[in-house]
Amino acid sequence: MAFMTASESTAPGIRLRPEIAALPPYRQGRPAPDDGFKLSSNENPHDPLPGVVEAVAAxxxxxxxxxxxxxxxxxxxxAARFGVTADEVIVGAGSVSLIAQFVLAAAGPGDEVVYSWRSFEAYPGLVTVAGATSVQVPNRPDHGHDLDAMADAITDRTRVVIVCSPNNPTGVIVTADEFEAFMARVPADRLVLLDEAYIEFVTDDEAVDGSTLLGRHPNLVLLRTFSKAYGLAGLRVGYAIGPVAILDAARATAIPLGVTAASSAGALASLEAAAEAELLERVSVIAERRDRLRAGLIAQGWPIPQAQGNFVWLPTGEHTVHVADRLFEASVVARAFPPSGIRISVGEEASVEILLGILGELVPTSQEGHPK
Incomplete structure (x- = not known):
C-alpha cells in the first residue's frame, strides 16, 4: 500500500477564503535564552500564588x-463585584476570544470595524476572520487614540468600534472625558468594545474606567482579563460585562466549553481577598518598575510615550529590527512591530539595568534620527 506524504495529502484544489489564506497567524514572542529575559508577551513575571496553584491542581x-x-x-x-447580574457577565478563554465573539456577532461581509492603529495586533485578524473590513484610524502623535477621528470614521457600514485603554502596544490611556465625548458621538446602534486588559496597572486618575460606565450606555461592553495583573496568562480566562442582549449574541458565537474548570478555579482563587491583595501589591511593584524604566529611558533621550500598562513603547520606526536584534544579543527578547516600534514588557527587576545599559547605547541622534 502506498502512503501519501504530508505535502501530497494537502489537496491543491481546496477552495479556501483568499483573505484567510493570506492572513498571517498570530505570532507569539520568541523565547528568551536560558540566561535572558522574555519581555515580549506582557506576562506577569511573578510566580503564581500557592493558593491559586492548589486550586488549579484540585x-x-x-x-x-x-x-x-x-x-x-x-x-x-x-457580578457581585461590579453590581450587575450574572447574565450581564460573560467569561471566555481570554479577553481576545471574547472580542472575537463580539465581532462575529455584530459584523460580517460588507460591514466595518473601526479601531485605532497601531493597537492590539489581534484586531485585524479577528475582523478578517469575521469577513468584515478593518478601518484603521492612525494614532495621534503622542501614540494615543484619536477619538475624534475614530468618530469621524464611523459610517453606515460600521458595526463595531474597539477602544483599547491603555493602548497595547503604545501604553497611552484614553481619559474619562475623552471617552465620554466619544460615546456621545457614536450612534446608539453601533457596538463599542472597551478593551481594558491592562486597567489594573493604570495609575493616572484621568483614565477611563469602564466599571464606572456600566448601565449608562446600552451599546457599550467592557472587557478585562486575568492574564496580566492576576498572572494567569497560561490559563486563558477573561470576561466581559455589558447588556444581556449583546452578551447573548456573543454567547451564540462561542466555541462550546472554551473555559476550563482549571481556568475558573484559578480565577476564583485569585479573587479571594488575601490573594487579590497580594496580587495587586505585585501590580504596584510592576507599575513602579515601569515608571522607573520609562524615566530612565527618557533621561537617555528616548521619546517614550505615556506608559500605563505593564510595558513601555520604543518608537524606533525603520530601525525597529536593528534595535530588537541588539536587545536579543543582550539576552533580552522584546516584541518588535516593524516598521513602527518595539514593545518591552516590564519584567524582573534585574532586567531594568540591562535594558537601560543596552538602550543607552542606541539612543536616537537628534540630527540623523536613527540609533547610534
Whole structure:
C-alpha cells in the first residue's frame, strides 16, 4: 500500500477564503535564552500564588468531566463585584476570544470595524476572520487614540468600534472625558468594545474606567482579563460585562466549553481577598518598575510615550529590527512591530539595568534620527 506524504495529502484544489489564506497567524514572542529575559508577551513575571496553584491542581482531579459551560460561579463572583447580574457577565478563554465573539456577532461581509492603529495586533485578524473590513484610524502623535477621528470614521457600514485603554502596544490611556465625548458621538446602534486588559496597572486618575460606565450606555461592553495583573496568562480566562442582549449574541458565537474548570478555579482563587491583595501589591511593584524604566529611558533621550500598562513603547520606526536584534544579543527578547516600534514588557527587576545599559547605547541622534 502506498502512503501519501504530508505535502501530497494537502489537496491543491481546496477552495479556501483568499483573505484567510493570506492572513498571517498570530505570532507569539520568541523565547528568551536560558540566561535572558522574555519581555515580549506582557506576562506577569511573578510566580503564581500557592493558593491559586492548589486550586488549579484540585480542579485537575475532575478533568474527566466537562467544565461548567457558562463558568457560572465565576460570573456570579464578578457580578457581585461590579453590581450587575450574572447574565450581564460573560467569561471566555481570554479577553481576545471574547472580542472575537463580539465581532462575529455584530459584523460580517460588507460591514466595518473601526479601531485605532497601531493597537492590539489581534484586531485585524479577528475582523478578517469575521469577513468584515478593518478601518484603521492612525494614532495621534503622542501614540494615543484619536477619538475624534475614530468618530469621524464611523459610517453606515460600521458595526463595531474597539477602544483599547491603555493602548497595547503604545501604553497611552484614553481619559474619562475623552471617552465620554466619544460615546456621545457614536450612534446608539453601533457596538463599542472597551478593551481594558491592562486597567489594573493604570495609575493616572484621568483614565477611563469602564466599571464606572456600566448601565449608562446600552451599546457599550467592557472587557478585562486575568492574564496580566492576576498572572494567569497560561490559563486563558477573561470576561466581559455589558447588556444581556449583546452578551447573548456573543454567547451564540462561542466555541462550546472554551473555559476550563482549571481556568475558573484559578480565577476564583485569585479573587479571594488575601490573594487579590497580594496580587495587586505585585501590580504596584510592576507599575513602579515601569515608571522607573520609562524615566530612565527618557533621561537617555528616548521619546517614550505615556506608559500605563505593564510595558513601555520604543518608537524606533525603520530601525525597529536593528534595535530588537541588539536587545536579543543582550539576552533580552522584546516584541518588535516593524516598521513602527518595539514593545518591552516590564519584567524582573534585574532586567531594568540591562535594558537601560543596552538602550543607552542606541539612543536616537537628534540630527540623523536613527540609533547610534
Amino acid at each position: 480542579a485537575a482531579s475532575t478533568i474527566n468531566r466537562y467544565p461548567d459551560a457558562t463558568a457560572l460561579a465565576l460570573r456570579e463572583r464578578l
